Amino acid sequence: MSPIVKVEFDPKNMPFRRLGPSGLRVPVFSLGGWLTLGGTVLGDPVKEIIKVAFDNGINMFDTAEAYAKGKSEEEMGRVIKELGLRRTDLVITTKLFWGLRGGPNDGGLSRKHIIEGTKECLERLGLDYVDVIFAHRPDVSxxxxxxxxxxxxxxEKGWAFYWATSEWSAYEIEEAHHVANKLGLQGPIAEQCQHNMFHRERPEKEYHGLYKKYDLGTTVFSALASGFLTGKYNNGIPDDSRFAMHAMFKNTVDSLEREEGLTKIRKVKELSKLAETELGCTVTHLALAWIAKNPNTSTVILGASKPEQVLDNLKALEVIPKLTPEVMDKIEAILENKPAAPPTFGRPALDSYGRL
Structure with a gap:
């Protein structure tokens, strides 16, 4: 018997894009469980966050076996069932690599862990399949x-429709495609990478050739640089912030007292002024819209610890059309970190109207 559907999906004003070369359509903004769902956020608050997201056009939810040691998948699966969401309305993605135990075969990307890990992910989610399964990191072994x-x-078993990568190098993604083409198999359709105004080299330069060659799409995480681009760290570290609550950000926190960190804070303040005076929005909305405007971005994964954050972040949709070439130039003038184009070694530029 099929589960009773309690909530019909209404995309509202959410734009959708193809996920890389696939026919799968994903919302420009999706919701992820990293550090929050199943971790710092448990129980009814998880349901409230997911419901608000779904009610406002977000139907893609991203998690991983390693998020809160499997608890993120469990919480997400529980909420999907309790809310009565139709499975075909949803795009569910999860990731494999670290596993939950310390055995020699309980992690990595061996055939053993990919197959057994996928089965365990589905059990925690309470689902028959996920739409996309990601290799959470490359495995050089x-x-x-x-x-x-x-x-x-x-x-082929029907446990996932597509596979993708996360934090892989361009070389590794290229190799995966070469192997897939040689064997007549499906290559990765997307890369889940960190991309924000302060982290640009890999997604904008290293992956540059992959976008055109394989129609690769990105599912971006940390678009707000773990909250740095919200301006909340301009005057110190709030006690309830990610930087204060998670030890993994210690090096980042330490850097705020050095020239590098102070320069970033100055730039966030300048971006805030631009956002408020010229665009009528916050620097948060500007940073999210800036990532979403990139044509290689398939979806921007939002993180939220309360429903209000989801609603506020979605205001970035109104800012995307305002990012004219003139505004983008002003942003670049503030950031001063646009990745350099590959060297031409003196060769003259090609005609801009021809095929490059």
Whole structure:
């Protein structure tokens, strides 16, 4: 018997994009569980956050086996069932690599862990399949043909529709495609990478050739630089912030007292002024819209510890059309970190109207 559907999906004003080269359509803004859902946020608040997101056009939810040691998947699966969401209305993605135990085969990207890990992810989610399964990190100890074959086996079993990568190098993504093409199998359709105004080299330069060659799409995380681009750290570290609550950000916190960190704070203040005076929004909305405007971005994964954050972040949708070439130039003048174009070694530029 099919589960009773209690809530019909209404995309509202949410724009949708193709996820990389696939036919799968994903919302420009999605919701992720990293550090929050199942971690610092448990129980009814998780349901409230997911419901508000769903009610406002977000139907893609991202998690991972490693998030809160599996609790993120459990909480997300529980809420999907309790809210009565139709499975076909949802795009659910999860990720494999670290596993939950310390055994020699309980992590990584061996065929064993990819297959057993996928089964455990589905059990925690309470679902028959996920839409996309990500390789959460590359595994240099496993031959690429084993990785590609294993993810395709998972797809053939119907446990996932697509596979993708997260924090892989361009070389590794390229190798995966070469192996997939050689074997007549499906290559990765997307890369889940960190991309924000202060982290640009890999997504904008290293991956540059992959976007055109493989139609690669990105599912961006940390678009707000873990909250740094909200301006909340301009005058210190709030006690309830990610920087204060998670030890992984210690190096980032320490850097705020050095020239590098002070320069970033100055730039956030300048971006805030631009956002408020010229665009009528906050620097948060500007930073999210800036990432969403990138044509290679398939979806921007939002993080939230309360429903109000989801609603506020979605105001960025109104800012995207305001990012004219003139405004983008002003942003670049503040950031001063646009990745350099590949060297031409003196060769003259090609005609801009021809094929580059």
């Amino acid at each position: 496993v031959p690429m043909d084993e990785v590609v074959r294993a993810f395709n086996w998972v797809i």
